[in-house]
Amino acid sequence: MTAFAASGWSESAVLVVDSLGERQTTTIARGRDDGGRPVTRTMEAMYDPASLGYVYGAVTDHLGWRRGDEEGTVMALAALGDPARFRHLFARAIRTTSTGFVVDPVCFPPRVLTSGYPRTSPCFIAEVGAPRHPDEPVGQVHQDLAAVLQERTEHVMLHLARRARLLTGSRRLCVGGGVATNCVAIGRIVEAEIFDEVFVPPAPGDAGTAIGAAVAVHADGGGREPLAGIARACYLGPSYPEPKLDLTPWPGLKLKVLGPEIAEFLADQLAHGMIVGLFQGRVEAGPRALGNRSILASPLEAGVVERLNATVKFREPFRPFAPVVTAARAGEFFTLGQGSPYMSMASRVTDGARERIPAIVHANGTARLQTVSADQNPFMHQVLEAFGRRTGVPVLINTSLNVKGRPICGTPDMALDCLAHSGLDALLLEGRWITK
Structure with a gap:
């Protein structure tokens, strides 16, 4: 709902790719404007443990960065590596299907609700090496692992985008969920010209669900008033137009x-x-x-x-x-x-x-x-x-x-x-x- 309502479009395909919602990890929907009321209808969904966001977070953690926070660092590191080194592993670990993808539990054990359980398996570690400590220098093996993770993510995202096009018939796509912050994958979707235009809201991850929840309540309650301030809006936080500045704590300023x-x-x-x-x-x-x-x-x-x-x-x-x-x-x-x-x-x-x-x-x-x-x-x-x-x-x-x-x-x-x-x-x- 966040992705579609923020677009301001009258109709589009909607692709949400995340680590986990309730049980869903990937959703393809169609959004449409119903007389000023945004409506989305789910057409296909995938469920845990088939989770692209979970795998990206697991490898981010393996590489020594904070899962759920520093995936962007891994995306940047990927440009320096060679994906060929571990391509065979990831083709098996994240396998595409006619309707989506599956994650091999031999490489990435299913998540549990108790903390402390590993997200990568001994088999995975045997192939790519031991986890990197955050203070350890970044080596070629880390660059190559980041590169193949990013390459496989882009491959799956393109596959899902094509699936969304097929299911909805729409020529526009809204993308939401934490994986939508992977700007390189979104750029690949745009370049592939699967859709005429692609839209990602300013807060596509968990933070943006507050907007979608508010829109849903408004729509479910029969509200017909225009949803002012949501479509194409990104400056939504507090402002300080005339701050009283006291520089005493910073005497050098x-x-x-x-x-x-x-x-x-x-x-x-x-x-x-x-x-x-x-x-x-x-x-x-x-x-x-x-x-x-x-x-x-x-x-x-x-x-x-x-x-x-x-x-x-x-x-x-x-x-x-x-x-x-x-x-x-x-x-x-x-x-x-x-x-x-x-x-x-x-x-x-x-x-x-x-x-x-x-x-x-x-x-x-x-x-x-x-x-x-x-x-x-x-x-x-x-x-x-x-x-x-x-x-x-x-x-x-x-x-x-x-x-x-x-x-x-x-x-x-x-x-x-x-x-x-x-x-x-x-x-x-x-x-x-x-x-x-």
Whole structure:
């Protein structure tokens, strides 16, 4: 319900792929608008232990990262590995069928409700090696395991998308569930042209179920009023339009109130190489920073990725950074062919992007793209256009306003703390320019 209602479409196929709901792990449905009331009808479902999300989490844990939190790190690592090394194993471990897929319990034992039970089997460990300790260096075997996991995930997701197309006959697809945050797999579905357009809501995982629950209650209760604020909405959290800033806890910070040309000022600072935190408006729903709680940097700056990972985000050096671009000029740099407003799809890049902004191109030749229109985020759009006028490239690096292991900065104090204790050069907080 979340995925379909958030799309604003009158009809679509809906594919939900997760670790586990109640017993379902994968659902194919059809959504339609019934006189202003969104309705979904399940057409096919799969049940535990056939769970793609469970397998991805199990391998994430085996590789030394937190299951349910750091699967994105494994997705990034996959670009550095060779899937051929363990391809035979995963073809057996996750086998596609005419109606979906099955997971081999010899490799991935079925889940139990008691904690402490292993999610990978002795047979699996015998083939891929012992689990990696979080402090252990990342080796080639870890890269190869991540690569084959990602490859098999993409293969199964494409198979499920084709199944959804066959069952529903729809030319549009909404994707939800935790596995929908795998932007590379979503990008593969878009590239395959199974559907004319693909949509992923800003909060496709468990957090987004609150929206779907509210929609369902409204619909089940016979409500006919328009569901304002749900379709194509991502800035749903709290805002602090006029915060009273007390810098006493951070004596090294300095504050300056800016004039009316804030977007031009920020673009100029970014064009001169500054890395800036941006705190404006309401907090984004979902796991991605979409211009209201972001860290912005110029992709034209030499060494910017290394600097961001090492001194600002404090995270693994192989992690890529996402580009944000004006929707009108996205085609100059990215080949996706549709909008990606919630940074939920990986796109291949054009030759021009490789030449001019290699900092946003990951090792697999893709970038997790965010497109921005003037309607979606007016200020962010102004900044991109102003940056484009100065540099010829309306593209910025956009990552979340936080450091590794910490939540996105939802309050002004959290943002100030992030500035004070990271390599950020400055923070633009509701029209206030704060520097060290």
